Amino acid sequence: MSEKRKITVAYGDGIGPEIMQATLDILIAAGAQVETEVIEIGEKVFRKGISTGIEPGSWESLKKNKVFLKAPITTPQGGGFKSLNVATRTTLGLFANVRPCRSFFPYVPTNHPLTDMVIIRENEEDLYAGIEHQQTNEVVQSLKLISRPGSEKIIRYAFEYARVYGRRKVTCMTKDNIMKQTDGLFHKIFDEVAREYPEIENHHMIIDIGSAIIADRPHSLDVVVTENLYGDIISDIAAQVTGSVGLGGSANIGEEVAMFEAIHGSAPDISGLDIANPSGLINAACMMLVHINQQKVAEKIKNAWLKTIEDGIHTTDIYNKDSLRKVWTQEFAKEVILRLGQEPVRLRPVHYNEGDTMSKIKITKHPKAKKELVGVDVFLDWDEDGRDPNKLGEVLEKIKRHGLNFTMITNRGVKVYPDGHPETFCSDHWRCRFVTEKNNKSISHDQILSLLHEIKEAGYDFIKTENLYTFDGEKGYSLAQGE
């Protein structure tokens, strides 16, 4: 590798500049073929009144260099400031959050000394799309979105990651026994992609059981891929039980741009004292080197770092009676550099495979299914007649329905008409299902508009609609509990 790869670097706030200096010294000593372009982020930028903490011009540097090594920043107290990470993620489409969780026992105490797992979390979809509506006095809703390309991208990335990092197993976690369509889609795509990697073991777990396993025997897991919310929860569990928050790096990967950082924050209380542990950013930098195809350098740094930890050369945060020597931040970096070329003995050394984790992150062109409109769920805000579903049902039986059958009413997902149970508690939020009169005959949008008109004329407040479609003849909607 003769040509240097340009990377964007930000020194951040608090301990950021110290740990970045230490990290870059190691990169250079190890022969990383990188050249840095520095941008300003964090407090100074917030103070200028830029709410995202990053100068508009800096986006150009990120888009051009495509790799961002970022030190922690401090977001000032008080309103009006946005999360820089959210801005970066949404602006640059960083779809994967990668969070290795490895135990460094006995150098860092943990109940789970053998843990060495990686969580690969979808980062753009799910309930985190933030689409929320209140449409009745009593009920609020949030929309969970799962897409085929979004799922395929993260799942492919997980298998590619496993391949390059020499990992043996990828476990998918969902709740598809309940959410058969959304989580069912994620699981189905996992099975599809897994077939392309016969050399890597694959496995699916229900998220509640999976979370319990991470809490209790995380050493049984290797790479885990999951949706946004689940990933958020299990990342925190894994970090907590391995005790590795202070030493961990993480990555946010996009199709074009990727960002690498320490998990921990800017720790302003110890800023400038040269006592911070630069390990989180060093580990993030190793992930960055693998990402830009400099695996051998990444391996060299990581193994030297493991050897340094193992030799008892510790910064104050992990220094204990069994340590050999307490060192300053920059001194720690020097000790790592001294060990470049060495491998740890007690801790397992790393070996990365050649290959680009990103080259196969392409979305399969999926043949379009034949889509037909076959009905509509009309949601009403209704709080009359003692909320008796039979009363509502009677009226809806009578209105003109323009070629649609009225089949049921549900309340919070439970069928309450026809043949509901009087014990079912009813909120003011009702779903009324109308489907095509003739089996398999599709309807038009005009029929739906005419129906909505009748419902409005009958005095009801329709608050939302969900069209019912079939795809290649398969229902694209769930049945109600009790339907």
Added chain:
Amino acid sequence: MSEKRKITVAYGDGIGPEIMQATLDILIAAGAQVETEVIEIGEKVFRKGISTGIEPGSWESLKKNKVFLKAPITTPQGGGFKSLNVATRTTLGLFANVRPCRSFFPYVPTNHPLTDMVIIRENEEDLYAGIEHQQTNEVVQSLKLISRPGSEKIIRYAFEYARVYGRRKVTCMTKDNIMKQTDGLFHKIFDEVAREYPEIENHHMIIDIGSAIIADRPHSLDVVVTENLYGDIISDIAAQVTGSVGLGGSANIGEEVAMFEAIHGSAPDISGLDIANPSGLINAACMMLVHINQQKVAEKIKNAWLKTIEDGIHTTDIYNKDSLRKVWTQEFAKEVILRLGQEPVRLRPVHYNEGDTMSKIKITKHPKAKKELVGVDVFLDWDEDGRDPNKLGEVLEKIKRHGLNFTMITNRGVKVYPDGHPETFCSDHWRCRFVTEKNNKSISHDQILSLLHEIKEAGYDFIKTENLYTFDGEKGYSLAQGE
């Protein structure tokens, strides 16, 4: 207490009859004022072709007696069988799942010997309402519903439970930093209800951190109240880390009817051998006795049971080298009966307060806010022009909009028009927001229908709509990321 309370009992399948016999023997010996009415559930009923595993006539027994002590059942392999618990929950409106997680160290091994927490999980709402729709080739959605009465009921129950069980702290877990409206409502109601219980400490945690705490230091928690999905996940984590699955009972509480059972299953492989541990059902029966206001009997049984465990009188599942004696199922029950009136010494004895956990589970009549229709989110399935949001935006700018302003387009929650970022990945699922032209002036349903008509005429497939409302002038909908 002179009059006997009638309860419905089912002996279930597998080890069910044995552990039920043991449990009922203890109840009677302890002087529980109960009289049993037996119903048939499980395999025999499934075999008759009743898909829910419960005879239609048995519902009457449940509705009349209002208390159900249930042994585990076996659901036969093969399709067509439904979950009896789901049927019971939806039919009878069992809104609360109560799951105590206590460590019995050193008698049951665990890394968390001091744990004694209770998870109170909302059981009817959230994503588990099962309302899912696919409306484009690429995107599937699931609806998360959170209601004010549903949230109030579970949160009130949690505080009432804490009061009667003599517990000190209730912790609410949500993700309201992301889901400001749904989880925000749950958190807000928690704060409201907590104010009525100044003697009980209250606390809120973000669910990812809360899950990590349960995994790592569950002893720091007392009563936890949370939504359905989060509760599902943390119940499994807590059961796993305390190692108490084999000994735990659980309850499903409704406004009228409540059901009590062991956490474990019917274990057909050891059925009829008189070796099963009846502790799960004994603990469930104690919860039942508290529920029907027979606290003193519950206390007596629970303390005798704790003493039996502590004395090393163990069934084969927990028998180990430190145990005193291995006993059969019915023998274990006799040993508990021998100790009625005694309290444990190493394990902490229980003391329950007088009082009915259910008497205050009333929903506050909440004043209705003034609701005004101010716009609509129209969702489109669109896969043309290279999915360039500007192309879609241009057309929507031009259509007749009947008094509505066109303000933005989002894709998976991220604003892509106007002023989107070209890097944002776009699925075929688009949200287009239209709001009233005049600030604060409400619109009519007819305006929405006219707008939808124009959109359809322009050749677009509108797949769903979400009306935008204000409540007492406050927006009932979230802004987009980047809006």
